[in-house]
Amino acid sequence: MDRVTYSLFLACLFLWTSSSVVRSEDPYWYFTWNVTYGIASPLGVPQQVILINGQFPGPNINSTSNNNIVINVFNSLDEPLLFHWSGVQQRKNSWQDGVAGTNCPIQPGANFTYKFQVKDQIGSYFYYPSLGLHRAAGGFGGLRINSRPLIPVPYADPEDDYTVLIGDWYTKSHTTLKKFLDTGRSLGRPEGVLINGQNAKGDGSDKPLFEMKPGKTYKYRICNVGLKDTLNLRIQDHLLNLVELEGSHTVQNAYDSIDVHVGMCLTVLVTANKKPRDYYMIASTRFSSALTTGKGIIRYSNGKGPASPDIPVAPIGWAWSLNQFRSFKWNLTASAARPNPQGSYHYGQINIxxxxxxxxSASRSNGKLRYGLNGVSHVDTDTPIKLAEYFGIPDKVFKYNSISDNPTGAATTLTVQPNVLTVTYRNYVEIILENHEKSIQSYHLCGYNFFAVAIEPGTWTPDKRKSYNLLDAVSRNTIQVFPKSWAAIMLTFDNAGVWNLRSEMAENRYLGQQLYISVLNSERSIRDEFNMPPNCLLCGAVKDLPPPQQYA
Incomplete structure (x- = not known):
C-alpha cells in the first residue's frame, strides 16, 4: 500500500470508527450545536424561530479545502430534524447529505454527529434544516470553504470576509405554513426580506451589519436562503465585482446589482471608494407582483452621516436576468480545487x-395542490431511499425509473409516489430542465457541480445544442429556469450514492417537485463509495435488520 493510499485509508477509518481517533494529514474542525426554538422579531412581529446555540441565523462554518468537519447536533425541538449542507459535494458520502431520501431524522431529544470532508472544493455555501418547512423558521447559516494556501486565488486578499444571507421571510410560523400546504393552500406572499436575519428600519437606530475602511476591498459571500423569491442585491453607489459562483472562480465582471436566485450563492468584492458615510445594502424581490425590500447598513469606519433614502431601483423583467446569466463566465486561467472530470476544461468535448x-408541472390530487417532474410528484418514504438500497430492499420501498427520459409535454395529472432515477456510474449526462409554467424555477443538484451551458426561452429540441456554451460555462450546483423557458446542464455522474435533485422553491419541493438519482457502481467498492457509518440512524423497514456486508 503506497503512502497516499495509506493516508486515505486512515482518513476513512477515522470517519467511520467511533471507538478510536485516527489523525490524517488534513485538519479536523469540531462543532457542537444545540438546536432550539426561540422568539425573535426580525420584521417587528414576535415569532418562533429556530436557533443554533442561541443564534439566529446560525453560526458560520469557516473551513479550508480538504478539511474534515465534525458536527454533533442535539435536537432540542419538538419534531424530527435534519441538516443539509447545500453545495458541499460529499464525495463518496451521500450518508451525510442530510435530506429525507438519504438519512433518518434526528428525533426530539436525540443527537447525531455529521462527519464529512470538504474535499477539493472552494467557495461560498450555506446549511439549513431540510425537513418540512423548517427553513422558514431559520436554522440556516453560512459555510465557507477557503482555498488552501498553496493554491492562489485570482485577486488580492481582501481586508475582511463577510457572509450575507438574504431571503424572503414570513411572520407566520413554519408549522402554520406547513398546514397551509397540507390543506391545499399556497404559501402566499412573504411579509418581508431579511439580510442576516434583520431588516433596517431606516430611522437612524439601525446598527451596521458590516463596516468598511476607506480604500479597502472586502469580500461579500452572498446566499439566497429564502423560500420562493429571486432577490436582486445592490449596494448604494458601489459596484459588485463577481469573483466566485458556487465553487468556481469567474471572469471578474462588475455589476450595479446581481440577481440571486433561491438556493444560489456567489461572492463579490466591494471597494470602499466613496464618500465616508453609511450606505444601504438592498435586497428586493424579483418576478413578483408585489415588490418587497430588505435593507442593511454598511458603515465606513470614519463615516459621517446616514445612508441616503434614495434607494436604487431593481431591474425589471427576466430578460435582464437572462443576459446577466450569459455574462457569467468561468475563469479558465485561475487555479482552484477541481475534482476531475467535473473540473475538466474540456467538458464540451465529452460525448453525451x-x-x-x-x-x-402542477395539478391537484384529491383536491390538494401538488407539483411534479415528468408526471410524478415525489413523496418521501418512511425508509430513506439510500438505506433501502444499501440493505437490499428497494422493491419494498420504491420503484426505480417510473418516469420517461423524454416526456412529450407538461403532465395534466400527477402520480404521487417516490421518484427515483438510476444513472450509470461515470456516464456523462445532459439534463434539460423545461419550465412550462408562468413562474420562475430554481433547481439544485446535491453531490455535484454541473456545467450550466444554456438558458433559453421556448421549448428544447436537439438543435438547441448549437446555442450551448461549450467553452467557459460556470461549474455550479444551482440553476434558474425562467418562465416558459428551458435550461441545459451537463455533468459526469462520478460520485456514487443517492443524490437529490430538487426545486429550491420551498412550496414546490415540499409538494413533490423533486426526485432522487441513484448513481450505482456494480463493483460496490470502498474505492468509489463509503460504507454506512457506524452511527447511522436506522428507521422504517431497515430499523431491525442486521447490517449488510460492507463494501470491500
Missing part, C-alpha cells in the same frame, strides 16, 4: 451518453 428532460 444520455439526455434526461425534466418538465415541471
Amino acid at each position: 451518453t444520455r439526455t434526461i428532460k425534466l418538465v415541471n
Whole structure:
C-alpha cells in the first residue's frame, strides 16, 4: 500500500470508527450545536424561530479545502430534524447529505454527529434544516470553504470576509405554513426580506451589519436562503465585482446589482471608494407582483452621516436576468480545487451518453395542490431511499425509473409516489430542465457541480445544442429556469450514492417537485463509495435488520 493510499485509508477509518481517533494529514474542525426554538422579531412581529446555540441565523462554518468537519447536533425541538449542507459535494458520502431520501431524522431529544470532508472544493455555501418547512423558521447559516494556501486565488486578499444571507421571510410560523400546504393552500406572499436575519428600519437606530475602511476591498459571500423569491442585491453607489459562483472562480465582471436566485450563492468584492458615510445594502424581490425590500447598513469606519433614502431601483423583467446569466463566465486561467472530470476544461468535448428532460408541472390530487417532474410528484418514504438500497430492499420501498427520459409535454395529472432515477456510474449526462409554467424555477443538484451551458426561452429540441456554451460555462450546483423557458446542464455522474435533485422553491419541493438519482457502481467498492457509518440512524423497514456486508 503506497503512502497516499495509506493516508486515505486512515482518513476513512477515522470517519467511520467511533471507538478510536485516527489523525490524517488534513485538519479536523469540531462543532457542537444545540438546536432550539426561540422568539425573535426580525420584521417587528414576535415569532418562533429556530436557533443554533442561541443564534439566529446560525453560526458560520469557516473551513479550508480538504478539511474534515465534525458536527454533533442535539435536537432540542419538538419534531424530527435534519441538516443539509447545500453545495458541499460529499464525495463518496451521500450518508451525510442530510435530506429525507438519504438519512433518518434526528428525533426530539436525540443527537447525531455529521462527519464529512470538504474535499477539493472552494467557495461560498450555506446549511439549513431540510425537513418540512423548517427553513422558514431559520436554522440556516453560512459555510465557507477557503482555498488552501498553496493554491492562489485570482485577486488580492481582501481586508475582511463577510457572509450575507438574504431571503424572503414570513411572520407566520413554519408549522402554520406547513398546514397551509397540507390543506391545499399556497404559501402566499412573504411579509418581508431579511439580510442576516434583520431588516433596517431606516430611522437612524439601525446598527451596521458590516463596516468598511476607506480604500479597502472586502469580500461579500452572498446566499439566497429564502423560500420562493429571486432577490436582486445592490449596494448604494458601489459596484459588485463577481469573483466566485458556487465553487468556481469567474471572469471578474462588475455589476450595479446581481440577481440571486433561491438556493444560489456567489461572492463579490466591494471597494470602499466613496464618500465616508453609511450606505444601504438592498435586497428586493424579483418576478413578483408585489415588490418587497430588505435593507442593511454598511458603515465606513470614519463615516459621517446616514445612508441616503434614495434607494436604487431593481431591474425589471427576466430578460435582464437572462443576459446577466450569459455574462457569467468561468475563469479558465485561475487555479482552484477541481475534482476531475467535473473540473475538466474540456467538458464540451465529452460525448453525451444520455439526455434526461425534466418538465415541471402542477395539478391537484384529491383536491390538494401538488407539483411534479415528468408526471410524478415525489413523496418521501418512511425508509430513506439510500438505506433501502444499501440493505437490499428497494422493491419494498420504491420503484426505480417510473418516469420517461423524454416526456412529450407538461403532465395534466400527477402520480404521487417516490421518484427515483438510476444513472450509470461515470456516464456523462445532459439534463434539460423545461419550465412550462408562468413562474420562475430554481433547481439544485446535491453531490455535484454541473456545467450550466444554456438558458433559453421556448421549448428544447436537439438543435438547441448549437446555442450551448461549450467553452467557459460556470461549474455550479444551482440553476434558474425562467418562465416558459428551458435550461441545459451537463455533468459526469462520478460520485456514487443517492443524490437529490430538487426545486429550491420551498412550496414546490415540499409538494413533490423533486426526485432522487441513484448513481450505482456494480463493483460496490470502498474505492468509489463509503460504507454506512457506524452511527447511522436506522428507521422504517431497515430499523431491525442486521447490517449488510460492507463494501470491500
